[in-house]
Amino acid sequence: MFNLLKLNLVSVAIGLSRRLFRSRVIYSGAILCLTLTSGASAAQTSVVIEHCSVFDPEAGKVLPDRTIVVRGTQIVQVVGAGEIVDFPADATRIDGRGKFALPGLIDAHTHVVHVLDYAHLTGDVVLPLYLAAGVTSIRSTGDEIVAATLVARSAAAHPERSPRVFTCSPLLDADPPIHRGAGQAVTDPAKVSALFDDLARWNVTTVKIYAGTDRPVGKAIIDESHRRGLFVTAHLGRYSAQHAVADGVDGLEHIWSVFNYVIPAEAAKQPGHRGRLDLSNELCESLVAELARRKVFVDPTLAVFRNMLLLPDVPEVHDHPDNALVPRALREFWPVYLQRSGCPQGGPLEDRRREFAKFQELTGKMHRAGVPLLAGTDAAEPQVTPGFSLHQELEMLVESGLPPAAALCAATLTNATVLGEKDHLGSISAGKMADIVLVTANPLDDIRHTRRIELVIHQGHVCRPDALMKLVPRE
Numbered sequence: 001m002f003n004l005l006k007l008n009l010v011s012v013a014i015g016l017s018r019r020l021f022r023s024r025v026i027y028s029g030a031i032l033c034l035t036l037t038s039g040a041s042a043a044q045t046s047v048v049i050e051h052c053s054v055f056d057p058e059a060g061k062v063l064p065d066r067t068i069v070v071r072g073t074q075i076v077q078v079v080g081a082g083e084i085v086d087f088p089a090d091a092t093r094i095d096g097r098g099k100f101a102l103p104g105l106i107d108a109h110t111h112v113v114h115v116l117d118y119a120h121l122t123g124d125v126v127l128p129l130y131l132a133a134g135v136t137s138i139r140s141t142g143d144e145i146v147a148a149t150l151v152a153r154s155a156a157a158h159p160e161r162s163p164r165v166f167t168c169s170p171l172l173d174a175d176p177p178i179h180r181g182a183g184q185a186v187t188d189p190a191k192v193s194a195l196f197d198d199l200a201r202w203n204v205t206t207v208k209i210y211a212g213t214d215r216p217v218g219k220a221i222i223d224e225s226h227r228r229g230l231f232v233t234a235h236l237g238r239y240s241a242q243h244a245v246a247d248g249v250d251g252l253e254h255i256w257s258v259f260n261y262v263i264p265a266e267a268a269k270q271p272g273h274r275g276r277l278d279l280s281n282e283l284c285e286s287l288v289a290e291l292a293r294r295k296v297f298v299d300p301t302l303a304v305f306r307n308m309l310l311l312p313d314v315p316e317v318h319d320h321p322d323n324a325l326v327p328r329a330l331r332e333f334w335p336v337y338l339q340r341s342g343c344p345q346g347g348p349l350e351d352r353r354r355e356f357a358k359f360q361e362l363t364g365k366m367h368r369a370g371v372p373l374l375a376g377t378d379a380a381e382p383q384v385t386p387g388f389s390l391h392q393e394l395e396m397l398v399e400s401g402l403p404p405a406a407a408l409c410a411a412t413l414t415n416a417t418v419l420g421e422k423d424h425l426g427s428i429s430a431g432k433m434a435d436i437v438l439v440t441a442n443p444l445d446d447i448r449h450t451r452r453i454e455l456v457i458h459q460g461h462v463c464r465p466d467a468l469m470k471l472v473p474r475e
């Protein structure tokens with residue numbers, strides 16, 4: 001993300017098939033059997049959380065006094081007070097009184113190789129950070145595919161310390177691609193079908209169009225994605241939002257992929273215009289209405305945009321406590337990457353703060369208009385700490401005008417939907433995967449309460465944040 005500034009380009013994309021999802025669940029089960037027989041780790045046979053409040057993302061409410069029964073990797077029962085609960089005598093019982101169970105959080109925009117590779121780290125090293133932060137699934141949105149597949153495989157083999165990782169196509173881009181490692185040049189629409197034959201062998205769940213792609217290639221990628229039942233998202237640059245949306249793109253990555261296309265030519269002539277943009281202009285109104293009408297999933301990734309605008313000269317961003325949690329190699333690489341990327345973009349800090357406020361205003365406007373929003377971060381870009389930055393993203397979504405329930409719905413059920421996993425992830429209900437975060441205060445009262453994590457259940461494994469944090473080397 002950051003080095004796009006230097007190149008003065010703007011935008012990025014995703015996808016998935018239900019058929020692939022099903023095979024993933026079976027695969028995960030197979031891995032679990034392997035770990036059980038090897039003794040490396042064992043999901044609790046049965047876990048019961050008694051008398052807790054449960055956040056229901058569909059209703060946008062907390063349901064009081066529920067008991068959740070987990071057997072193996074799945075939730076088998078969620079019952080109210082006075083209803084019959086069925087669990088074996090040897091089940092692990094957890095007192096949930098005064099506590100709140102949230103569906104496992106999902107980060108819709110991460111990189112499991114990109115950036116980390118520059119810091120000489122492999123993605124598996126930071127995976128426990130996600131789980132410690134209650135993030136039980138992540139969507140890779142563009143990485144070198146062999147390395148990303150290995151990280152996903154490592155994660156699947158170790159659900160007791162890693163989130164579930166969904167992989168993505170390389171960043172489908174112009175020639176040469178902006179990111180040499182994560183990118184792949186596609187310049188001829190006639191060659192797109194052959195490219196997808198290759199992607200099918202890698203079982204990716206997302207297709208991503210990148211900033212250098214033009215409209216003819218972009219449209220060919222969207223059409224081919226749909227022919228194959230894949231979800232396609234875009235970080236836009238040369239391909240305008242108006243064109244990509246008209247061509248049927250399913251998602252847009254980054255607030256830029258909307259904001260950069262709602263600036264009237266007249267307004268663009270004024271100095272500092274981005275921070276003073278009137279978002280009630282006709283261009284903005286019509287694009288937002290179209291995004292809502294077509295239900296295009298927009299993933300604002302506010303965390304990385306705040307950092308891009310405000311680093312390195314705003315201490316509360318530069319020295320956010322979350323940043324101390326990552327390995328030293330990554331911490332030390334961040335300022336190098338920032339400098340390489342030409343951050344900050346320049347201009348007075350006040351203008352940059354105003355610009356970020358406009359990004360948040362546009363986010364709120366899209367939510368009110370009915371545009372489905374995702375929650376993604378762009379970890380592990382500078383000062384975007386894997387896992388914990390999703391809590392910052394939730395805070396910024398709420399600051400943008402989303403009620404806490406809507407922000408939490410984005411990070412759970414809506415993110416699960418774009419992964420094609422709505423039937424398996426994203427809420428606490430019988431038949432779904434046992435991905436649960438137990439917190440000690442109500443996040444609907446204050447979204448920052450999502451950080452008060454007592455335990456995380458991932459695929460039936462009960463995980464303690466403190467123990468997970470010890471698995472990540474800080475030095």
Ligand SMILES: [Zn+2]
Pocket residue numbers: 001012109110111141378
């Ligand atoms: Zn990204």
